[in-house]
Amino acid sequence: MTLADSRIAIRRCTARWDPDAQVTAAEAMDFWAFAAGAANVVMQLSWPQVGYGVVESTVDSGNLLKHPWKRARTTFQYLAVAVLGRAEDRHEFRDAVNGSHRHVKSTADSPVRYNAFDKELQMWVAACLFVGLEDTYQLLRGEMTPEQSEQFYRSAWTLGTTLQVTEDQWPPTRADFDDYWAQACQRVEIGEEVRRYLGDLLDLRMVNPVLALPFRPLLRFLTVGFLAPVFRDAMGVRWNGFRQRQFERLFLLVAFVNRFLPVFIRQGSSYILLADVRRRVRTHRALV
């Protein structure tokens, strides 16, 4: 498995305005980054243990197809807490997620054995989140220098350590992460049941059909665009040079517009979600 198979290839990317600046994953939280959200779900679920863990989950309150808006809130809140939050926010959210994860384990009838507390599975999910943030960040702000890539990578470890992933589970350098990723992608395999679940997600079956109809083609386009070849093959979706050019042009335009948006517009939603987490903790309301 090579990086060409496991990462998206961008031939035309916006220019970097600040090649000497320090960067962190917090800068990747611009709202456009959520365009890669569904692709990230596909990536995460492409490991059979994660895929069946989600599809067979008995925790209905966190089911994306049954409670899509709640699931969207809790997922984006997790990202906001992990990347922008303080240590105490992460501690509170970890406790809440642990409560849900306690119920997620395979049964005798499950096609694969899994447990939501499996650190290896959590590392894979965190790695998918990191890849998603890195891809969208580079599409919006331009390619990072090797030093910036290292800073960005190191600052993103909280994506995993907010739950049970330990710091020493993360490959020590960004180059080591590429090796981990190429190896991890060899385990990608999307079974029929998981593919059907992801198909329903991409068709927006969980949303009002009137609302879903105009967004379906855009979501599919963005999702397949954010998937590397190994995931596209596993999902059985097609992509070509014309669509790739459209995808790159779209993000050149988005990146241009994004330069002119102040941070309270670009990242305001994440800070509002973070404030909501703190309010829920203060008022003893459920986080997930």
Added chain:
Amino acid sequence: MLHHLGVRGQCPVDAQVSANPPLAARIAINIIRMLSGLRSVLRFEMTIAEWIGTAVMLAAPYLVIGFFWSLTHNWHLGSIVLWPVLLVSAVCAA
């Protein structure tokens, strides 16, 4: 020192005081919080590009209102920009 380290809650005496502080103390705490918030706002940095974007976002609805104002009143290019002045003078003249 403990306050600076953000571990105030771990000190039982301090926690007892902060749980129900007297009115003067609460006012002082609120003023300090307000000043701290004001400092954060004044310290906020934006790039020139972000300033341009903010100006465009604020100007767009203003000019749209001005455009409709000039359509419904005596058409004049200046009224698209100066509609608030014209609005005030129209109200005063009525």
